[in-house]
Amino acid sequence: MKLRKPRLWITIGAVLWAIFLVAAGTWSARNGEPTVREQTTIVEALPTVDRAVAAVVTAAAGPRAVVGVGGYERTESACDAGNRTGERYHRVATVFVTPGTEGDLVDRVAAALPRDWDALVRRGGDLHELRADAGFYVRVTGSVVAPGEARFTADTGCRIRGGTLPQPPAAGSPPSAADLLARLGVAGAGQASFAVRCASRSELSAITVSAPRPSGPLAGALPAGVEPIVKREDLLVFTAGGVGYAVRLRAENVQVTAASGCQ
Incomplete structure (x- = not known):
């Protein structure tokens, strides 16, 4: 009999340890931080x-x-x-x-x-x-x-995969690109606006508009007296009235991004 008690306790200990591992694994899966x-x-x-x-x-x-x-x-x-x-x-x-x-x-x-x-x-x-x-x-x-x-x-x-992918934050009041497009002699077609909250709690609002390729150079979009930040044949970047503009010439169209905020 004296030899059986240690074996019994070893068996009980092994069972309890197995129960603990299962319980710990279940709790970790439900409540723990992902490890990969x-x-x-x-x-x-x-x-x-x-x-x-x-x-x-x-x-x-x-x-x-x-x-x-x-x-x-x-x-x-x-x-x-x-x-x-x-x-x-x-x-x-x-x-x-x-x-x-x-x-x-x-x-x-x-x-x-x-x-x-x-x-x-x-x-x-x-x-x-x-x-x-x-x-x-x-x-x-x-x-x-x-x-x-x-x-x-x-x-x-x-x-x-899991859950429904939300829409990214949209700009509350995105800046307009209409005047710029008018100077290029084209009208906007598709557009999308996005926003991001800056550390200052202000919001960067950006709108991107696609339009047909203009017949003239991108420099025509530049307002009088405004010095461009970037001026290439395929890209014109400048700021005017607190709004930043990036005009990019693409193979099939022209794409205009207007952004303001987060300064």
């Missing part, structure tokens, strides 16, 4: 994406900077999220500055991001690239893409 990105959904990630874009926009804003922001864009529709099929989204902020100061812009944004994002800028040759971790497995990147133009992206990475 693939345990989260796109919908869960979007608030972090919005905060990341807001941080970038706030850092980039300035008197000689024009900032445009877009909505949620799906970049992958069937990626590998662990053992499930997932999807991937990002949101982009495009910043236009005086050519030659793009690298300073990337550095300024990196310095202004929260310290726990571990922002890192890589430089070398034509490379001037920002990488940061906004939390919840959202990556922020930024780089110079053309003279006077930098692109910043908040990327969800591949995550499982």
